[in-house]
Amino acid sequence: MTAPVAGSVDAGRAPWGARLAAAMDAAGPLCLGIDPHPQLLHDWDLPDTPVGLERFSMTALEAAAGEGGSSAVAAIKPQVALYERHGSAGFAVLERLLREARDEEVLTIADAKRGDIGSTMAGYAEAWLSDDSPLAADAVTLSPYLGYDSLAPALELAEATGRGVFILALTSNPEGASVQHTGGVGGSVAGSITAAAARDNARALGFGHVTGTNGTTGLNGTIGADEGSRAGTGGGTAIRPALGPVGLVVGATVAGQAERLGLDLAGVRGALLAPGFGAQGASGAGMRSGFGSAWPSVLATSSRAVLRRGPSVSGLREGIREALEDLGR
Ligand SMILES: O=C(O)c1cc(=O)[nH]c(=O)n1[C@@H]1O[C@H](COP(=O)(O)O)[C@@H](O)[C@H]1O
Numbered sequence: 040m041t042a043p044v045a046g047s048v049d050a051g052r053a054p055w056g057a058r059l060a061a062a063m064d065a066a067g068p069l070c071l072g073i074d075p076h077p078q079l080l081h082d083w084d085l086p087d088t089p090v091g092l093e094r095f096s097m098t099a100l101e102a103a104a105g106e107g108g109s110s111a112v113a114a115i116k117p118q119v120a121l122y123e124r125h126g127s128a129g130f131a132v133l134e135r136l137l138r139e140a141r142d143e144e145v146l147t148i149a150d151a152k153r154g155d156i157g158s159t160m161a162g163y164a165e166a167w168l169s170d171d172s173p174l175a176a177d178a179v180t181l182s183p184y185l186g187y188d189s190l191a192p193a194l195e196l197a198e199a200t201g202r203g204v205f206i207l208a209l210t211s212n213p214e215g216a217s218v219q220h221t222g223g224v225g226g227s228v229a230g231s232i233t234a235a236a237a238r239d240n241a242r243a244l245g246f247g248h249v250t251g252t253n254g255t256t257g258l259n260g261t262i263g264a265d266e267g268s269r270a271g272t273g274g275g276t277a278i279r280p281a282l283g284p285v286g287l288v289v290g291a292t293v294a295g296q297a298e299r300l301g302l303d304l305a306g307v308r309g310a311l312l313a314p315g316f317g318a319q320g321a322s323g324a325g326m327r328s329g330f331g332s333a334w335p336s337v338l339a340t341s342s343r344a345v346l347r348r349g350p351s352v353s354g355l356r357e358g359i360r361e362a363l364e365d366l367g368r
């Protein structure tokens with residue numbers, strides 16, 4: 040008998056963590072960021088208009104969707120800001136991109152970085168995570184600046200619909216340290232966010248959970264071979280734990296600082312979205328050493344470094360192949 044998937048949902052879709060893990064096993068630990076910067080549109084000989092935006096987006100999706108029915112990447116991450124700057128026509132292009140990615144069975148992470156008081160948060164949750172929304176994605180990035188618990192409407196809807204969230208914990212930009220490395224439970228805001236995500240994933244996955252007095256986390260379940268999957272992506276013999284619906288954003292450029300701040304990233308049992316790979320200077324080797332035992336849960340994301348290889352689909356696919364090689368795939 041097949042055991043039910045922990046945290047299974049009633050939306051006819053497997054939980055996000057299981058879907059993402061399967062995609063990472065199949066394609067490797069890479070997400071293609073779709074960031075239609077004006078400069079990139081220009082470099083691709085496209086106008087900085089909704090027409091150019093659409094051409095850019097569909098070309099990037101074609102590269103990501105791969106050939107022969109198997110995706111070239113585990114997910115795509117459209118940068119919402121760069122659609123929003125085109126107003127309603129830009130949002131229409133984003134809707135088409137999300138819809139066509141779903142048809143191509145490419146997972147989508149809307150990089151919207153939303154966060155607000157709970158009652159307003161419910162609106163953002165509906166926009167990005169409900170089955171009926173034209174902007175529905177498989178996951179969305181969230182900002183916890185109004186307090187982790189204010190994000191509850193999004194976390195609840197994500198879990199109920201087999202979707203996920205990625206909450207900013209340690210961001211890739213140098214300015215992030217002034218907020219994230221100080222204060223909070225266990226000495227840093229990033230530590231508070233990490234502990235809260237571990238708590239929520241343990242509950243969603245059906246594991247017991249204990250929180251130490253200094254805000255560090257531990258799980259009173261043991262990691263068994265049937266609970267996660269072996270990561271065949273340069274993670275050596277490391278086992279990827281089952282992934283819950285709450286992922287964290289941990290910049291590839293700052294992953295090494297997690298240990299110094301006392302963050303138990305492996306104990307989060309959620310995917311770790313790692314921007315900063317490529318254009319911001321992080322390499323596969325640097326990420327593997329920075330993330331340490333959490334490496335099997337890392338989804339590296341690269342936008343400009345791959346997109347600069349366009350406008351041809353073959354050029355983009357070559358960029359994807361090189362990025363995966365750097366990640367040990
Ligand atoms: O949430 C994100 O994706 C994100 C968080 C972070 O800490 N740093 C970061 O660069 N990002 C996003 O990741 C993408 C990085 O793009 P490239 O530097 O071109 O690969 C951009 O869309 C950023 O907004």
